[in-house]
Amino acid sequence: MRDVFEDTIREALLFPAPMLILVPDGFEFSAPLRRALPEAQRLAPVDRQILFMLITHHYNMVGEAEHARLLPDRETLARLEYPALLMALRAPTAQNAARKLQKLTRPRRPVREEALTLAEIGGNSAAHQAAAALAADVQACLQGTASWSDIPRSLLLYGDPGTGKTMLAQATARSAGLPIIIASAAEWQARGHLGHMLNAMLGTFSQAAAQRPCIVFIDEIDSFGSRDGRDQHNSNYRRQVINVLLKEIDKFLAVDGTLLLGACNAVDTIDPAICRPGRFDKVVELGRPHLRQVAHMLRQVFTEPEEVLGLARLCVGQTPAEIDATVRAAKATARREGIPFDASYFTAHLKCNRPERPALERRIALHEAGHAFVTALLLGASAVERIVITKDVGMTTRGTAIIEGTTHEFEGEMAILLAGRAAEHLVLGDVSAGSGGGPGSDLERATRLQLHCDQVFGLGIHGPAWLGEPDMARLSRADWDRVRVKLQQFEQNARDLLAPHRDLLESLAGALILQREMNAEELWPWLSQITGSN
CATH class of the missing domain: 3.40.50.300 (P-loop containing nucleotide triphosphate hydrolases)
Known part of the structure; x- marks a missing residue:
């Protein structure tokens, strides 16, 4: 579209006549025309005088008219959009057009009535x-x-x-x-x-x-x-x-x-x-809400403090949108069944829609406890900020081992990433797909980190060379074999770190299953034991 427009301008330049070029904000000419054409002048915004003249001309009026005092003020007209002007000018009279403009330029309430503070x-x-x-x-x-x-x-x-x-x-x-x-x-x-x-x-x-x-x-x-x-x-x-x-x-x-x-x-x-x-x-x-915020949300629905805390533990790890949808679905089901909606009904609704799977929950808890233990052993107990587990997934919030960017730090970070798999293998004898998945998963992050060490950071097999961002689809078999061997090594390192603390690891996993969420203060009794912290 720009090329066609510029061709039209070049053709017009052949004629010795005045030329007026109108372009919208944000339009940019190509470099040759930018240099050749004069600097653009911004048109004045629509004001009462401009609009008065427009309406007077449109409705064939002469002299002062009633619609002049009905026109919106300058600041309101600054918000006028072109479709609103066209709609107003469809009115049968000038007075009706001015009133229509008042209505169309009235600002809509920008914050919904139900918006919270x-x-x-x-x-x-x-x-x-x-x-x-x-x-x-x-x-x-x-x-x-x-x-x-x-x-x-x-x-x-x-x-x-x-x-x-x-x-x-x-x-x-x-x-x-x-x-x-x-x-x-x-x-x-x-x-x-x-x-x-x-x-x-x-x-x-x-x-x-x-x-x-x-x-x-x-x-x-x-x-x-x-x-x-x-x-x-x-x-x-x-x-x-x-x-x-x-x-x-x-x-x-x-x-x-x-x-x-x-x-x-x-x-x-x-x-x-x-x-x-x-x-x-x-x-x-903005992450998923902590237990306290989940309880705060449910307190708007349920009044008993004891009930709210128990329900919050069942909902922890979900997004506010998921929790809100669950509450609305439970209310609707209770209404259709003719049953009063209360905390006990909501609990039954949650358990019905998300059946208990104790073996899976234990695996998730062990997985997250593994991340926390290896983080504490390598970085200190205070580096672990929070653990959350649900019936389906878990999440550990922690510090990073990479501060100065040394080989030792990268190896420690990869051991932490693979510590969940290591804990599963140590206690359960096998591993699940919990470390895998899409971008952001433990395996994806560890794999990319090892490839960056080799190809980008100059810390791997290629020595002090920058080979560009790794392209997963074009890696050689030798590169894949090296990554596999290195990650197996880091997983074994994590397992060796966890082995002396297996009983405590299982104890923390059991507490996680009951509490669902633990912050740094609640994790300290477990993590301080393995790090010797006071």
């Missing part, structure tokens, strides 16, 4: 703390005890689907007392081709700037991708979109009273220029 959500993770700090800073600016230029004004949340990133953004806005405008790449792209998408993007930021103080929340921001990504399909389109997004973010945050929130699942797929400080000052993971 941060206090009502009740989380205490790093993401919740960052959101609370942002809301407190905004309140300080509104009260005049701080200036907008002195506070962080952007936050990017990432994590698994369903962890409540959008809800946290809305709660931040409500706690700060600001309107929030929610947008996404998909929503902008749904407007049509590139020009329409860019206009929709510019409209979002213009609307927010006109409403400031205001928050813009860009959901699923990872769908923009990266300009330097391996996927070259539509790379030119993606590059233009990201370039305009970067410019709009910079212009938006240059104005006092503007805040930017974002959310995504995979932060490592975002263009680095988007998530750098100055655009997103802080990037924080």
Whole structure:
């Protein structure tokens, strides 16, 4: 489309006549035309005078008219979108058109009525703390005890689907007392081709700037991708979109009273220029809720403290979306069956839909205890922050062994990654597929780490050479054999570390099955025994 447009301009340049070129925001000419054409002049935004003249001409009116006093004010008209103008001009009279404009430019309530505050959500993770700090800073600016230029004004949340990133953004806005405008790449792209998408993007930021103080929340921001990504399909389109997004973010945050929130699942797929400080000052993971937050959620449904804690242990490890869906499904089932909905019914509903499998739960608990023990033995007991197990999966939150990037540290990290398999083999005599799976699994991370040592970090068989990012589909048989042997060695190292502590390992696994979640303080009695900590 750009090539066709530029050909038209080149043809027009052959004629000695004045030329007016109109282009939408975000459009970029090729380098030769950028150098040849004069600097672009931005058209003035629609105001009352422009709109008065337009309506007067459209309805063939003469002189002062009634519709002049009905037109929205300048700030409201700054939010006017082209479809709204066309819809208003379909009215039979000028007065009706002006009234229609008033209605169409009235801002929709940006935060849903049922949006919670941060206090009502009740989380205490790093993401919740960052959101609370942002809301407190905004309140300080509104009260005049701080200036907008002195506070962080952007936050990017990432994590698994369903962890409540959008809800946290809305709660931040409500706690700060600001309107929030929610947008996404998909929503902008749904407007049509590139020009329409860019206009929709510019409209979002213009609307927010006109409403400031205001928050813009860009959901699923990872769908923009990266300009330097391996996927070259539509790379030119993606590059233009990201370039305009970067410019709009910079212009938006240059104005006092503007805040930017974002959310995504995979932060490592975002263009680095988007998530750098100055655009997103802080990037924080929003993980699955801790036991205390799960109990806080269920306390909105069940009132007895004893009941809530037991139910929370059954739900720990699930995302807020999963817990909410489970509660709604149980309520609906109880209503259809004509049975009162209470804690005992919810417990029965959970156990019916997720039957107990004690052998699997014990394997999961041993697997996670293995990660924790080897982490403690190599890094210290305080390096293990949290263990969560459910009826299906487990998760251990811990520190990393890689600080300086030495061979010894990489080998320790891979031993920790394979410690779950090692614990299963040590106690149960075999291993499960629990360490495998997709990206992020223990085996995937250990495999990539070993390949990076060999091919990228200059710490492996190839010596001080950089061979580029490993391509799994093109590895030689020799490379695969080496990775397999090395990982088997690290798994054996982990098993050797665990063997003297087998009884304590099983004891911790039993406690995990009962408690479902243990934090650093609760893990200390077990881990301090094997590290000799006081």
